[in-house]
């Protein structure tokens with residue numbers, strides 16, 4: 669499966685958060701690495717996507733599309 673970056677989910681994140689999120693930064697709760705959302709390693713997985721920490725590979729963000737609505741879960745990311 670081809671890895672993308674956080675820019676691939678910019679549209680979904682904008683919809684979910686109501687603002688541009690690719691330049692937002694956060695901290696991985698697994699390894700403590702700081703990264704911008706655009707730097708996350710994203711794997712599309714219908715009907716959504718998962719984003720992994722570029723440092724340790726842990727899943728830090730899960731996008732799920734429910735009908736036309738994007739839901740975002742942050743199992744391992746503390747946004748600034």
Ligand SMILES: [Zn+2]
Nearest residue numbers: 696699721724
């Ligand atoms: Zn990490």
